[in-house]
Amino acid sequence: DAGITQSPRHKVTETGTPVTLRCHQTENHRYMYWYRQDPGHGLRLIHYSYGVKDTDKGEVSDGYSVSRSKTEDFLLTLESATSSQTSVYFCAISKTGGSPDSPLHFGNGTRLTVT
Amino acid sequence: DQQVKQNSPSLSVQEGRISILNCDYTNSMFDYFLWYKKYPAEGPTFLISISSIKDKNEDGRFTVFLNKSAKHLSLHIVPSQPGDSAVYFCAASQGGSYQLTFGKGTKLSVIP
Numbered sequence: 075d076a077g078i079t080q081s082p083r084h085k086v087t088e089t090g091t092p093v094t095l096r097c098h099q100t101e102n103h104r105y106m107y108w109y110r111q112d113p114g115h116g117l118r119l120i121h122y123s124y125g126v127k128d129t130d131k132g133e134v135s136d137g138y139s140v141s142r143s144k145t146e147d148f149l150l151t152l153e154s155a156t157s158s159q160t161s162v163y164f165c166a167i168s169k170t171g172g173s174p175d176s177p178l179h180f181g182n183g184t185r186l187t188v189t
Numbered sequence: 190d191q192q193v194k195q196n197s198p199s200l201s202v203q204e205g206r207i208s209i210l211n212c213d214y215t216n217s218m219f220d221y222f223l224w225y226k227k228y229p230a231e232g233p234t235f236l237i238s239i240s241s242i243k244d245k246n247e248d249g250r251f252t253v254f255l256n257k258s259a260k261h262l263s264l265h266i267v268p269s270q271p272g273d274s275a276v277y278f279c280a281a282s283q284g285g286s287y288q289l290t291f292g293k294g295t296k297l298s299v300i301p
Contacts, residue, residue, distance in 0.1 A: 109291075115293060116193075116291040116294055117233070164232050177223055177238060180234070181232050183230075183232055
């Protein structure tokens, strides 16, 4: 375990409600990522952060926003949840941005169900 | 457009035999490749990686082979053990990028 805690681990919410998922790390790594995993799609990058207040979009960022006010915390917000956002969400961290000497390490995921 | 492809959704292997998991990629700019293993209800765990300047990297029972001309890599597990039963993801990135592109995964079942 690379010192990554995701909360909550499970959440059921209704369509149209806002949802915030939290990722907390104790490794003091600069880079943090949010991925989603869906059957038939593998893992897809939603957003990532390369420092406090520095974030950028991944390949499936529509409908999601992120914030990073402290090195250790990276929040993923669904402003108005939709059923297509039902998924398992993984946070990952890296010391040097996924270079050969610092592969991404993942948390145990948050299973989100939007009804 | 899927840039990293794992064309076998599942694979069954007898305990003690070799498991070979395959991965193809289309982006010739990828220069760093990784394999992750994932158990149910857990996050992916980094297994082994290879840089494009190499054609082989070995770590205990796990060996990754890279064939750049064919844009193909493979993960060999010898000997396979029941604890190796998991979903294996191939991933790739290109120099200077913070992003990993993942394949859809291959579920390996090692039969005792």
